[in-house]
Every structure is written in C-alpha cells, then in structure tokens.
Amino acid sequence: MKKRITLFLIITLCVTLTLLCCKNKSSENQNPSPVAEVEAYQSAFDSTAVDSFFDTYPLLKKYKSDVKQLYRKHQYHYVWFDKNGINEFAYLLYDKTNNLKDEGVETNVPYKEKFEAIHNNPAEKQKPNTETELLHSCLYFFYTMNVYEGLDSEKSKAVEWYIPRKRQSYISYLDSLLTNPSLINKEEKNLIGQYFLLKKALQQYRKTEKQGGWNPIPVDTTINSYKIGDSATAIAAIRQRLFLSNDLKNNSGSAVYDKELSKGIQNYKQRRGFLVNSIISKNLITDLNVPISERIKTIIINMERCRWVSSDIPKSKELIAINIPAFQLSYFKNQEVVLRSKVVVGKTMNKTVIFSAPMKYIVFSPYWNIPSSIKKNEILPGIAKNPNYLAEHNMEWNGNNIRQKPGPKNSLGLIKFLFPNSNDIYLHDTPSKSLFERETRAFSHGCIRLAKPKELAIEILKDDPEWTPEKIEEAMNSGKETWYTLKNKIPVYIGYFTAWVDNENQIHFYDDIYKRDEKLASLLFEK
Numbered sequence: 001m002k003k004r005i006t007l008f009l010i011i012t013l014c015v016t017l018t019l020l021c022c023k024n025k026s027s028e029n030q031n032p033s034p035v036a037e038v039e040a041y042q043s044a045f046d047s048t049a050v051d052s053f054f055d056t057y058p059l060l061k062k063y064k065s066d067v068k069q070l071y072r073k074h075q076y077h078y079v080w081f082d083k084n085g086i087n088e089f090a091y092l093l094y095d096k097t098n099n100l101k102d103e104g105v106e107t108n109v110p111y112k113e114k115f116e117a118i119h120n121n122p123a124e125k126q127k128p129n130t131e132t133e134l135l136h137s138c139l140y141f142f143y144t145m146n147v148y149e150g151l152d153s154e155k156s157k158a159v160e161w162y163i164p165r166k167r168q169s170y171i172s173y174l175d176s177l178l179t180n181p182s183l184i185n186k187e188e189k190n191l192i193g194q195y196f197l198l199k200k201a202l203q204q205y206r207k208t209e210k211q212g213g214w215n216p217i218p219v220d221t222t223i224n225s226y227k228i229g230d231s232a233t234a235i236a237a238i239r240q241r242l243f244l245s246n247d248l249k250n251n252s253g254s255a256v257y258d259k260e261l262s263k264g265i266q267n268y269k270q271r272r273g274f275l276v277n278s279i280i281s282k283n284l285i286t287d288l289n290v291p292i293s294e295r296i297k298t299i300i301i302n303m304e305r306c307r308w309v310s311s312d313i314p315k316s317k318e319l320i321a322i323n324i325p326a327f328q329l330s331y332f333k334n335q336e337v338v339l340r341s342k343v344v345v346g347k348t349m350n351k352t353v354i355f356s357a358p359m360k361y362i363v364f365s366p367y368w369n370i371p372s373s374i375k376k377n378e379i380l381p382g383i384a385k386n387p388n389y390l391a392e393h394n395m396e397w398n399g400n401n402i403r404q405k406p407g408p409k410n411s412l413g414l415i416k417f418l419f420p421n422s423n424d425i426y427l428h429d430t431p432s433k434s435l436f437e438r439e440t441r442a443f444s445h446g447c448i449r450l451a452k453p454k455e456l457a458i459e460i461l462k463d464d465p466e467w468t469p470e471k472i473e474e475a476m477n478s479g480k481e482t483w484y485t486l487k488n489k490i491p492v493y494i495g496y497f498t499a500w501v502d503n504e505n506q507i508h509f510y511d512d513i514y515k516r517d518e519k520l521a522s523l524l525f526e527k
Contacts, residue, residue: 044076045130053134059110063141070137070171078128079178080136085126086118089181090136094119096184097139103147104202104303106525115139144170148190150307151523159519162355163493166310192314195306197501202299205292213292214244217285226280230257238280241288242268246506271508273326275439295499298509301520302499313493320359320492322448323500324352325510327441329427329450331459339459344430344441344449351514352446354496357419358489362457364475364482368404368412370395371424374445375402406479414476415453417460419492427492429453429476442513448494460490 050068054061070079080090097109109115118125118132150156153165168190177183188196208214217237226235236255243251248264262278269276272287313319319332324345331339346352370379379402382389390396395404404410413429423446430449435441450456454472461467464487475482498510498517512518 043078043128045078045128045133047071047076049130050134053131056131057111057135057138060138060142063138063145066141066171067134067137070174073171078133079174080133081128086132086136087178089178089184091119092181092184093136093140093143097143100143100146102199102203104199104300105146106300107146109139109142111135140174141170144173144190148187148307150304155523156308159516159523160351160354160514161305161308161496162353163308163495164356165308166312188311190311192306192309192311194309194497194501195303197505198299198303198306198499198507200505201499201501201507202296202303205296205299208244209292209296214241216289217241219282219285224282226257228257228259228262228278231255232257234285235261235280238285238288239264247271267506271506273439273508273510275437295509297521297525298499298517299507301517301524302497304520304524305495305497309495313491316491318488318490320490322492322494323510324354324494324496325498325513326500326508329448329456331456339452339455341450341452341456342436342441343427343451344435344443345513346444346446347442348514350444350446352444352448352494353423353425354494355421355423355425356491356493357421359417359419359492360486360489361418362460362484362486363416363418364472364484365406365414365478366410366412366416366428366481367398367406368410369398370402370404371445406481408477413449413453415457417453417456425494427453427456440511440513460486 050064050071054064071077080087094115097115100107100109114135118135148168148170156165173190215237218234220232220234223232226232233255235257236253239248239251239254239261242248242261242264245268247268248261250260252260254261257280265278265280265284266276268288269284274284314332314335316332317334320329321332322329322343322345327343327345329339329341329343330337331341379389379395382393386392390402393404394407394409395402404412406414408414409431411430413431416426416428418426425447427448427450432449433451435443435449436451454476457467457472457476458469461472461484467484496514496516498512500508500510502508
C-alpha cells in the first residue's frame with residue numbers, strides 16, 4: 001500500500017512538471033520578451049564619451065550643455081538609432097540642414113564632410129555608434145538654434161532689440177519629433193506666421209534672381225519725371241521691372257505710359273510705403289533699380305527678426321503692434337486687425353526704442369510734463385530770449401518742472417496712452433496733423449504720435465458701456481486731465497521690420513530709417 005502511494009506521488013509530480021514546462025513554453029511563444037531587442041538597439045553608451053567627443057569636435061562645444069542634458073534625460077541611451085540603424089528623423093534632419101538657405105540661414109554646417117561620409121556610406125548607418133550618435137545630437141541643436149532661435153539675445157540687444165525673448169526647450173521637442181518626424185515640417189509651434197510668409201517670398205525672389213533678376217532702368221537726366229501719356233525707352237524698362245516683381249499682371253512691352261502701368265506704379269509705391277500717385281520720378285527709378293540681391297538680403301534679415309518674436313505673442317487676445325519703419329500701428333483683437341493708424345516716430349537723433357510693455361492707462365486732456373532734456377535744450381533757452389515764452393506756449397511751472405496745460409495746442413494733443421516703461425515712451429495725439437501726410441514720418445523726440453487717437457480709444461473702450469464715443473469726445477475736450485485705468489492691460493510691442501508680407505501675400509519693403517539692417521547684416525553675413 002505504501003509503495004502504491006509513493007508511486008502515485010511520483011507520477012503526479014512528473015505530470016505537474018510537464019504541464020508547467022508546456023505552459024511556460026506556450027507563454028514564451030505568445031509573449032516574446034523584448035529584453036533582447038532593447039539590449040541590441042537601445043543600449044546605453046559610456047557617459048564619459050561625451051567629454052572626449054567635444055575634444056575631438058571643438059566647433060560643436062556650444063552644444064555641450066544641451067547634449068549632456070539630453071542624455072541625462074534618456075539615461076545615455078541611443079536616440080538616433082533603431083533596429084534598422086540610423087532612424088527616420090536623423091535622415092530628415094540631415095536633409096533639412098542641407099537646405100538651410102531655404103530658411104534664410106547663411107551659415108555652414110560644422111564638420112559637414114563628416115555627416116556626408118556617414119550618410120553616403122551604408123555600412124556607417126547600421127549599428128549604433130557613439131560618435132555618430134553625438135554628431136546627430138549636435139546637428140539637431142545646430143538646426144533648431146539657427147532656424148528657431150537665431151542670434152543669441154546678447155547679439156539681438158546689440159542691434160537695439162529689447163523685446164524679451166522666449167527660450168524654448170528643444171530637448172522636449174526632440175521627443176515629439178522622434179515619435180513623429182513629420183512635425184519638423186509643421187514648425188508653426190516655434191515660429192510666428194510672418195516667418196513663413198517671408199520664407200515663401202524668399203523662394204519667389206530667389207527664383208526671379210536665378211532667371212536673371214531685373215535689369216537697370218536707364219535714367220534720362222534731362223527729364224525730371226514721367227506722367228501718363230509720356231513715351232520713352234525707360235517706360236518699357238519700368239514695365240518689365242514691375243512685371244517681374246508682380247506689380248503688373250501683364251507686360252505689353254509698350255513704351256507709352258498708360259493706365260495699366262499707372263496701376264502697377266501705384267501698387268509698387270504702396271508696397272514701398274511711398275505716397276501713392278502715378279508720378280514716375282528719378283527717385284522712384286533709383287528705387288526700382290535696387291538689385292534683387294539686396295531685396296533678398298532684406299528678406300533674410302527680417303526672417304531673423306521673426307525668430308526673436310515668441311510664437312505666443314500673435315495669439316494674444318488683444319495686441320497693439322507698431323512697426324517703426326512702416327510708420328504704422330495695428331490693433332489686434334482675437335488675431336484680427338480692428339484698427340490701423342499712421343504714426344510719427346522718433347527722428348534719427350531720438351530713435352524710438354524697440355521694446356514691449358503692457359498698456360495700463362488712458363489720459364484724456366493731458367498735461368505734457370516737459371522732459372528734462374527738452375527743458376534744458378529748448379524751453380530754458382526760449383525763456384532766456386523771450387520772458388513770455390511759457391505763456392505763449394500755454395506752459396507753466398510745476399515746482400521745479402515745466403508742463404504744458406491741457407488743450408488743443410498741447411503737444412500731446414487731446415489724449416495719450418500709457419504703458420509705463422524706463423524709456424518714457426507712450427502713444428499720443430498731436431496738433432500737427434499735417435505730418436501724417438508725409439512719406440517719411442520720423443519727427444518726434446521718441447514717443448509715438450497717432451493719426452487716429454480717438455478711434456483707438458473708442459476701440460479699446462468698446463465693451464465698456466460707461467465710455468461711449470460721445471463721452472470719450474467730451475473727456476478729450478474738457479480741458480481737465482482725467483486718468484482712466486484699463487480693466488484689462490493690453491500688450492504693446494514696438495518692433496522694427498523693413499520687410500513684411502500682408503494678408504494678400506504682397507511683400508512690403510520699408511526704408512531702414514535707423515540703419516539697423518546694416519548692423520544686423522554684419523552679424524548674419526559675417527565670414
């Protein structure tokens with residue numbers, strides 16, 4: 001009996017072991033372990049290799065901190081290789097850096113020949129290699145910082161750009177690109193829309209340049225200007241020039257100045273910020289003769305400025321933007337322009353500063369508190385020559401300071417808009433309305449004069465039932481200074497763009513009134 005029980009237990013144990021083995025084999029077949037694949041394609045490399053890599057490639061040292069941060073996050077695992085070798089995004093990144101000129105980036109890829117050797121040699125692209133890995137990480141930071149960020153903030157300040165710049169995390173962005181490489185072709189997250197409009201214009205202008213560009217228009221020194229009905233060889237050349245820049249839809253080749261050409265002239269003048277009329281002056285011909293290469297350079301310079309503008313700014317619920325070279329203010333609500341106004345900006349000796357600040361107050365019927373520099377250089381010498389100077393200019397002493405009383409002759413006009421800042425710049429009305437009819441409007445001491453101040457106040461206070469247009473008009477003409485604190489602060493951005501594409505995809509070029517393009521060009525195109 002005892003022998004039978006022992007035999008039964010042995011048989012039972014064997015059957016149980018057999019079943020367990022079969023179950024384990026079945027589980028292995030149904031759920032193969034991923035460990036082998038992870039070890040083969042996502043294994044970590046020696047962290048000490050990073051320092052030695054940058055000793056070998058010193059031109060990439062500026063990316064060392066970002067590279068180390070990237071691999072600490074990924075625990076020093078390979079990110080540019082998968083089971084098939086170099087991954088899809090590495091190929092796409094290499095292709096993008098070979099076409100940096102499309103992005104308006106005039107710089108050479110460091111160690112370009114090394115990348116060419118890797119991507120042109122199939123054997124180099126198969127197995128994970130630490131050097132290849134680190135090279136591609138540096139290439140990624142090279143691309144993102146040149147295309148998305150541009151010159152560092154210290155260099156942008158050197159060209160007098162004081163709008164705060166947003167530093168983006170390109171390390172987190174890389175994780176998204178590795179998952180979905182096509183995102184790199186949808187860069188709206190990193191750049192404002194104007195950048196892409198300028199990029200398209202750059203492609204068009206380079207295409208025209210490749211086809212020969214435009215020839216110089218002959219200037220007849222005996223003729224001051226052409227008008228409709230005139231005939232000259234230059235007229236045919238002007239027609240061809242305007243056709244090439246899409247200001248004319250058709251080129252008849254006629255040497256007679258007709259209405260069709262007049263429309264092209266007016267369109268060109270409008271794009272250049274000139275007074276719009278049909279007169280073809282010598283100065284206009286000189287402007288038409290600016291080489292296409294110079295226009296291309298201007299587009300590239302302004303693409304760079306777009307990199308300095310946070311992509312969050314255009315998404316603001318409300319926004320007031322002033323473009324100094326265009327002498328124009330635009331007021332946006334929910335990304336739509338609700339008001340445009342001509343402006344007068346600072347003259348060359350009193351440049352309007354490029355910066356941003358939130359608008360907090362509207363002041364109706366304001367005093368003008370004379371700045372100390374104007375008091376010293378203009379008012380006090382005036383008083384010395386004429387004892388009645390203050391009375392004649394509706395001014396008075398206010399302690400040790402001088403101020404101009406409210407009223408229609410006040411230099412600030414009937415209203416001002418304050419966004420407190422260290423530059424003491426603000427928006428205001430002016431009694432000198434004729435200045436807005438000038439082609440170039442750089443006449444102020446630095447503040448910005450508005451052609452439509454009342455309209456701006458009405459639009460800002462549109463949703464406040466207590467401030468009807470009639471009440472605004474009354475407050476402006478009351479002769480008593482009244483302050484109003486805005487319920488919602490409005491961000492004000494004063495920028496400097498000499499090339500800008502409008503909603504109709506027409507590119508506008510504006511004169512570089514403060515010669516800031518020249519400074520920026522010296523940094524972008526330095527050899």
